[in-house]
Amino acid sequence: MxxxxxxxxxxxxxxxxxxxxxxxxxxxxxxxxxxxxxxxxxxxxxxxxxxxxxxxxxxxxxxxxxxxxxxxxxxxxxxxxxxxxxxxxxxxxxxxxxxxxxxxxxxxxxxxxxxRPLDVEMADRFTGRGISYCAVCDGAFYRDKVVAIVGGGNSALEEALFITSLVEKVNIVIRRDEFRAEPKIVDEVLKHEKINVIYKHLPESLIIEDNNIVGLNIKHVDTGEITPLMCSGIFPYIGxxxxxxxxxxxxxxxxxxxxxxxxxxxxxxxxxxxxxxxxxxxxxxxxxxxxxxxxxxxxxxxxxxxx
The missing domain is CATH 3.50.50.60 (FAD/NAD(P)-binding domain)
Structure with a gap:
């Protein structure tokens, strides 16, 4: 050979x-x-x-x-x-x-x-159509809209900070009661006026209207209570x-x-x-x-x- x-x-x-x-x-x-x-x-x-x-x-x-x-x-x-x-x-x-x-x-x-893909029903179907794994690549599609970022590590927070320059608001959903990211990045996130942090919640299901993502149902890890989180785009950073x-x-x-x-x-x-x-x-x-x-x-x- x-x-x-x-x-x-x-x-x-x-x-x-x-x-x-x-x-x-x-x-x-x-x-x-x-x-x-x-x-x-x-x-x-x-x-x-x-x-x-x-x-x-x-x-x-x-x-x-x-x-x-x-x-x-x-x-x-x-x-x-x-x-x-x-x-x-x-x-x-x-x-x-x-x-x-x-x-x-x-x-x-x-x-x-x-x-790792978002673990909710129909996630594959809406990848590239409301679900993205790259805020740098796709953030411009959500200009002046509300988005959700799932995850509490460095990648999630770095991309949240990046996308604030494009969107109206960023909701960060994490399953713990604290971040896993570097303290410097955490401080920037917590001080940012466009970022809202939702602790101790997990993605439960997509909210779909007219074949488009309009939100994400999130579930409290302790109580099991489900809350609708309205958003146009979802960026998972979950490992x-x-x-x-x-x-x-x-x-x-x-x-x-x-x-x-x-x-x-x-x-x-x-x-x-x-x-x-x-x-x-x-x-x-x-x-x-x-x-x-x-x-x-x-x-x-x-x-x-x-x-």
Whole structure:
């Protein structure tokens, strides 16, 4: 079997793009595979203020910088969703949903996580039509309207702050009696005149009129009382799951995250993990780039020792 590339990187977010820089600078033939937009979750993030050396940047600007740098040393890019990664002897074969196949000596999986869908009836039907998982992408559709954001973590609050510049009012619905976000962001949210916080409630059902979302019924976690919350758009930020359905389950934990060693290697030789997709405590841009650099370095060593 012909080997087309030395390193195939699945996912062009901060981890994957950093891995591409390190591997291509080591004169490796590198292929980046991405199913959406290069930059990963950065392109869906309003503002980044905790990446070392960049005091403040929009997510889109930082994503573009990452992409340009990631491809600057000769790495190639192709698009599609990976459906299979298999070993043929020492060679790795990666298959996309469009039928394309690529072969390489090592694979770095940096696919990140996918937003958890809103758990109410008909949520799938109204995704893109009243339910959105990206306030940065779709906020303009709700200009001067009332929206609801579901979730109490950093992502939920950051997107709530972003969308206040567009909408009339933001209702944040959280299931606890306090936020899980960083104190600085919480302070900004609580002081904002356009933001209303509804504690200890969960989404119960959509309110539909004339085939459009006009609100969300929310349920009190203690009393079970259901209250209608009128809004034109709903933005769920209720966690995410790893994008690993195409991988051998032997290298995944019970939640689907890749079990990676400190050098980002897995129990399958030649397959490495990096970024939010691996089992770890902190998932941030800065930790993803670190993982990507380590994974690339380990892949380079693996190739030199085995081919």
């Amino acid at each position: 012909d080997i087309q590339f030395e390193v195939i990187i699945i996912g062009a977010g901060p981890a994957g793009l950093t891995a591409a820089i390190y591997a291509s600078r080591a004169n490796m033939r590198v292929l980046l595979l991405e199913q959406e937009s290069p930059g990963g979750k950065l392109v869906k993030t309003y503002k980044i203020e905790n990446y070392t050396g960049v005091e403040s940047s929009s997510g889109v600007d930082l994503a573009m910088s990452f992409m340009n740098h990631g491809l600057a040393f000769g790495a190639e890019m192709d698009f599609g969703s990976v459906v299979k990664v298999e070993s043929v002897g020492k060679i790795k074969k990666v298959t996309l949903d469009n039928g394309k196949e690529f072969t390489g000596k090592a694979v770095i999986v940096a696919t990140g996580t996918k937003e 995410a799951d790893p994008a690993t359905s195409f991988l051998d389950k032997s290298i995944l934990n019970e939640r689907g995250y890749i079990i990676a060693k400190s050098d980002m290697s897995t129990d399958i030789e030649g397959i490495f993990g990096a970024g939010d997709v691996i089992d770890k405590e902190l998932r941030q841009v800065v930790t993803a780039t670190s993982d990507g650099a380590i994974a690339a370095n380990s892949a380079i060593k693996y190739i030199k020792n085995n081919f």
